Amino acid sequence: MxxxxxxxxxxxxxxxxxxxxxxxxxxxxxxxxxxxxxxxxxxxxxxxxxxxxxxxxxxxxxxxxxxxxxxxxxxxxxxxxxxxxxxxxxxxxxxxxxxxxxxxxxxxxxxxxxxxxxxxxxxxxxxxxxxxxxxxxxxxxxxxxxxxxxxxxxxxxxxxxxxxxxxxxxxxxxxxxxxxxxxxxxxxxxxxxxxxxxxxxxxxxxxxxxxxxxxxxxxxxxxxxxxxxxxxxxxxxxxxxxxxxxxxxxxxxxxFQGYGALAGAYGIIVNYDILMRGGITVNTEGKRFSNENLDISAQSLNVLRQPDGIAWIIFDDARRELVQDLPEFQDLTKLGAFKTAATVEELAEVIKVPAGALRETLDESRRLAAGEGSCPFGRDFTLNPPLSEGPFHAIQTTGALFHTQxxxxxxxxxxxxxxxxxxxxxxxxxxxxxxxxxxxxxxxxxxxxxxxxxxxxxxxxxxxxxxxxxx
Ligand SMILES: Cc1cc2nc3c(=O)[nH]c(=O)nc-3n(C[C@H](O)[C@H](O)[C@H](O)COP(=O)(O)OP(=O)(O)OC[C@H]3O[C@@H](n4cnc5c(N)ncnc54)[C@H](O)[C@@H]3O)c2cc1C
The missing domain is CATH 3.50.50.60 (FAD/NAD(P)-binding domain)
Known part of the structure; x- marks a missing residue:
C-alpha cells in the first residue's frame, strides 16, 4: 500500500x-x-x-x-x-x-x-x-x-x-x-x-x-x-x-510486543497468570524450553522456534481456581478449549506428546518448586506451590505479534x-x-x-x- x-x-x-x-x-x-x-x-x-x-x-x-x-x-x-x-x-x-x-x-x-x-x-x-x-x-x-x-x-x-x-x-x-x-x-x-x-x-x-x-x-x-x-x-x-x-x-x-500464549485455534489469549502462578509450557516433545516468566513478549519467539511453532501450557486444579474468573479464561472454558486428564500418562496421550518426557518434565518442576536443583532456563519455581500429581489441564498455544512498537x-x-x-x-x-x-x-x-x-x-x-x- x-x-x-x-x-x-x-x-x-x-x-x-x-x-x-x-x-x-x-x-x-x-x-x-x-x-x-x-x-x-x-x-x-x-x-x-x-x-x-x-x-x-x-x-x-x-x-x-x-x-x-x-x-x-x-x-x-x-x-x-x-x-x-x-x-x-x-x-x-x-x-x-x-x-x-x-x-x-x-x-x-x-x-x-x-x-x-x-x-x-x-x-x-x-x-x-x-x-x-x-x-x-x-x-x-x-x-x-x-x-x-x-x-x-x-x-x-x-x-x-x-x-x-x-x-x-x-x-x-x-x-x-x-x-x-x-x-x-x-x-x-x-x-x-x-x-x-x-x-x-x-x-x-x-x-x-x-x-x-x-x-x-x-x-x-x-x-x-x-x-x-x-x-x-x-x-x-x-x-x-x-x-x-x-x-x-x-x-x-x-x-514489537509479542505474546507467547495465544490459543491460536480460538483466537483468544491464554491468561499469563497461569504461568506466573506455577503453570509450565512444554513443546511437542514434552519438554520445557524456556523460562516462561522471564519475558512475556520474547516468549513469543521462544514458542515459535519449537517444532510446528506450538507449545502446550499445562496446569492443575489449584492454578485453574486462581484464574477461573478472568474473562479470557472463561471464554476458553466455554469453548471447551482446555484438554483435561487425570494422570500424566493420560494427558500425554490426549495432547500427543511422549509420556516419559512429560512425566520427567513435571517431576522436575516439582523438585524445583521444593528447592531441589536449579532450572536450566533460570526460572524460580519456589515462588509457587508445586504442580499436583493430577488432574491436569492443557491448552495448545502459539506465539504472535500483538502490536508494533x-x-x-x-x-x-x-x-x-x-x-x-x-x-x-x-x-x-x-x-x-x-x-x-x-x-x-x-x-x-x-x-x-x-x-x-x-x-x-x-x-x-x-x-x-x-x-x-x-x-
Ligand atoms: C490481544 C491484545 C491484548 C492487548 N492487551 C493490552 C493491555 O492489556 N495493555 C496494553 O497496554 N496494551 C495491550 N495491547 C496493545 C494495545 O491494544 C495497543 O497498544 C493500543 O490499543 C493502541 O491504541 P491505538 O489507539 O494506538 O490503536 P487502535 O486501538 O488499534 O486504534 C487505531 C484505530 O485507527 C483506525 N485507523 C487506522 N487507519 C486509519 C485510517 N487511515 N483512517 C481512519 N481510521 C484509521 C483503526 O481502524 C483503529 O480503530 C494489546 C494488544 C492486543 C492485540
Whole structure:
C-alpha cells in the first residue's frame, strides 16, 4: 500500500481546528484533550464500528504516581518509572520520550478518571511486574479493552467530539512547508469528502497488519513462515507512512510486543497468570524450553522456534481456581478449549506428546518448586506451590505479534520530529503510530505500555494540537 500526500490546496467541504485519525484509545484520548483545551475536534475512524486493538486488549494501562496508587500506599513517581523504562530497554528507549511518558502517565489516568469518568481501578491481582519495580497496573473492572474503549467513546461524545465512523482517511493535503492543510475521507457509501484542519493528530496505531512493513522492519517475525499477527486488521501503518512522507523521522522500527500464549485455534489469549502462578509450557516433545516468566513478549519467539511453532501450557486444579474468573479464561472454558486428564500418562496421550518426557518434565518442576536443583532456563519455581500429581489441564498455544512498537519520532508533547530534530509544523502522533518506549526488538516491552502510550501521548497530542496557534 502506498499512502499519498497531495501538495495542492483543494476546496475543502468542511474546516475544523483539529482532526484526529483513528478512534482507538490514542485517538479518543487525543480528541478529549483537544476538546478540553477548547478546540473543535473531528475524529475520523475507518471502521463502521470503532474497535481498534484497544478493544482486543485487556485494558491494562501502566502509569506512575496516580491517585489510585496513593490510595493503596503504593509509592511511585515519574523518576522511578523512567528508571524502570531505561533499565528494561537497556538504555535504548528515547530518553526525552521516556521522560515525557513517565511524567505524564499518572496525570493522564487521573484526568481521564476524574474529569471524564473512565472507571479506572488498580489491578492488584496481577502477580508479575516484568520490569515494573512496583504495581502500576491500572485497568477497568471487567479487565476487557471493550469496557475501556466504550467508556472513552461515551466520554468523547459527551464532550462534544464529532466522531465519524466508516470514514477512511486515504490522503493528506500539505503545503510546501509540510504543514498539513487537511485530509481526504472515503466514506463506506462510496462518497468522498475533503476536510481542512489547523492541526492533525495521527492515531492509526502501528503497522502489524501490513505484511510488507513487518517484513521490512521486523524480519525476525515478518520473513518467517510462521508469521502471525494478532492485532486489529486496520493497523496498516498509514499514519506512520504519511508522517514519513512529510519528512518525519522513524524510531525503534524493529521493536514489537509479542505474546507467547495465544490459543491460536480460538483466537483468544491464554491468561499469563497461569504461568506466573506455577503453570509450565512444554513443546511437542514434552519438554520445557524456556523460562516462561522471564519475558512475556520474547516468549513469543521462544514458542515459535519449537517444532510446528506450538507449545502446550499445562496446569492443575489449584492454578485453574486462581484464574477461573478472568474473562479470557472463561471464554476458553466455554469453548471447551482446555484438554483435561487425570494422570500424566493420560494427558500425554490426549495432547500427543511422549509420556516419559512429560512425566520427567513435571517431576522436575516439582523438585524445583521444593528447592531441589536449579532450572536450566533460570526460572524460580519456589515462588509457587508445586504442580499436583493430577488432574491436569492443557491448552495448545502459539506465539504472535500483538502490536508494533516503532513509529514516528515525537517530542515531549507528541509533535512529530524530523531527522534534524525540528518539528513538523502541525503534525502530532499518538499511541501505536508514535515510537514507543520499548527500545529495540521484543524484549524491552513493559506490560501495559501500549495503552500507556495511547492515553499519555493522546493527552499530550490533543492538548498541544488544540493550542498550536497560541504559541
Ligand atoms: C490481544 C491484545 C491484548 C492487548 N492487551 C493490552 C493491555 O492489556 N495493555 C496494553 O497496554 N496494551 C495491550 N495491547 C496493545 C494495545 O491494544 C495497543 O497498544 C493500543 O490499543 C493502541 O491504541 P491505538 O489507539 O494506538 O490503536 P487502535 O486501538 O488499534 O486504534 C487505531 C484505530 O485507527 C483506525 N485507523 C487506522 N487507519 C486509519 C485510517 N487511515 N483512517 C481512519 N481510521 C484509521 C483503526 O481502524 C483503529 O480503530 C494489546 C494488544 C492486543 C492485540
Amino acid at each position: 502506498t499512502v499519498k500526500i497531495d501538495r495542492t490546496k483543494p476546496e475543502f467541504d468542511l474546516e475544523t481546528a483539529v482532526i484526529v485519525v483513528g478512534a482507538g484509545a490514542a485517538g479518543l484520548t487525543a480528541a478529549l484533550a483537544a476538546r478540553d483545551a477548547g478546540a473543535e475536534v473531528l475524529l475520523l475512524e475507518r471502521d463502521p464500528v470503532a474497535r481498534g486493538s484497544t478493544c482486543m486488549s485487556q485494558g491494562f494501562v501502566c502509569a506512575a504516581g496516580t491517585s489510585l496508587q496513593a490510595e493503596r500506599d503504593i509509592e511511585d513517581d515519574a523518576d522511578r518509572f523512567y528508571e524502570d523504562i531505561m533499565a528494561r530497554t537497556r538504555g535504548q528507549a528515547d530518553p526525552v520520550l521516556a521522560r515525557a511518558v513517565a511524567e505524564n502517565s499518572g496525570r493522564a489516568i487521573d484526568w481521564l478518571k476524574d474529569r471524564h469518568g473512565i472507571p479506572f481501578v488498580m489491578n492488584i491481582s496481577w502477580a508479575g511486574f516484568f520490569g515494573h519495580s512496583v504495581n502500576r497496573m491500572h485497568g477497568v473492572p471487567s479487565k476487557r479493552g471493550e469496557e475501556l474503549h466504550g467508556a472513552l467513546m461515551r466520554a468523547a461524545e459527551e464532550a462534544g467530539v464529532d466522531v465519524i465512523t466508516g470514514a477512511h482517511v486515504d490522503l493528506l493535503y500539505a503545503d510546501a512547508d509540510d504543514r498539513v492543510t487537511g485530509v481526504r475521507v472515503q466514506r463506506t457509501d462510496g462518497s468522498v469528502e475533503k476536510v481542512g484542519c489547523d492541526a492533525l493528530v495521527l492515531a492509526t496505531c502501528g503497522f502489524g497488519a501490513n505484511e510488507e512493513m513487518v517484513k521490512e522492519f521486523i524480519p525476525s517475525f515478518g520473513t518467517a513462515s510462521y508469521y502471525k499477527y494478532f492485532g486489529h486488521e486496520g493497523n496498516e501503518g498509514e499514519g506512520i507512512q504519511w508522517g514519513r512522507e512529510l519528512g518525519g523521522a522513524l524510531g525503534s522500527m524493529d521493536a 516503532g513509529g514516528l519520532k515525537v517530542d515531549g508533547r507528541a509533535q512529530v520530529l524530523r531527522e534534524d530534530g525540528t518539528v513538523l509544523p502541525n503534525l502530532f502522533a499518538s499511541g501505536g503510530t508514535a515510537e514507543s518506549i520499548s527500545g529495540n526488538h521484543c524484549d524491552g516491552y513493559l506490560p501495559a505500555a501500549g495503552l500507556c502510550m495511547a492515553v499519555t501521548l493522546g493527552m499530550l497530542a490533543g492538548d498541544a494540537a488544540a493550542k498550536l496557534n497560541e504559541d
